Amino acid sequence: MTALELKAYEIFKSKLGEADAGTVLQFIDEKAQEKVLAQKDSFASKDDFRKLEHDDSRVEQTVKTETVRLESLIKTEFSRLEISVERGFKEQLKWLIVLLFGFASLIITVIKLL
Incomplete structure (x- = not known):
C-alpha cells in the first residue's frame, strides 16, 4: 500500500470501522482496475502501429504506381493531341494553297476577258 492509500484507509477506518474501510478501498481499487482495463483496449499497441506503417507503405506504393500510370497516359494523350493539331494544320494549309x-x-x- 502506498502512503496515500494508508491515509485514506485511516480516514475511512475512523469513520466507518476497519472492515468497512477495507471494503470501500477494495471497491475503489476494483473500479479503478475496471476503468484501466476498459480504456486499455482503446489505446494503440505496437502491432497497431506496425499495421499502420505497413498500410502506409502499401498506400504510398499504390500512389507511386498510379502516378507513373497517369503520367504515361497524359504523355500518350498529349502526343495524340499534337498529331491531331498537326494534321489539322496540314489540312488547312492544303486548302489554302488550293484556294x-x-x-x-x-x-x-x-x-x-477585260
Missing part, C-alpha cells in the same frame, strides 16, 4: 491557285486562276481569267 489561292483557284482565285489566281479566276483573277487571270477575268483580266484576260
Whole structure:
C-alpha cells in the first residue's frame, strides 16, 4: 500500500470501522482496475502501429504506381493531341494553297476577258 492509500484507509477506518474501510478501498481499487482495463483496449499497441506503417507503405506504393500510370497516359494523350493539331494544320494549309491557285486562276481569267 502506498502512503496515500494508508491515509485514506485511516480516514475511512475512523469513520466507518476497519472492515468497512477495507471494503470501500477494495471497491475503489476494483473500479479503478475496471476503468484501466476498459480504456486499455482503446489505446494503440505496437502491432497497431506496425499495421499502420505497413498500410502506409502499401498506400504510398499504390500512389507511386498510379502516378507513373497517369503520367504515361497524359504523355500518350498529349502526343495524340499534337498529331491531331498537326494534321489539322496540314489540312488547312492544303486548302489554302488550293484556294489561292483557284482565285489566281479566276483573277487571270477575268483580266484576260477585260
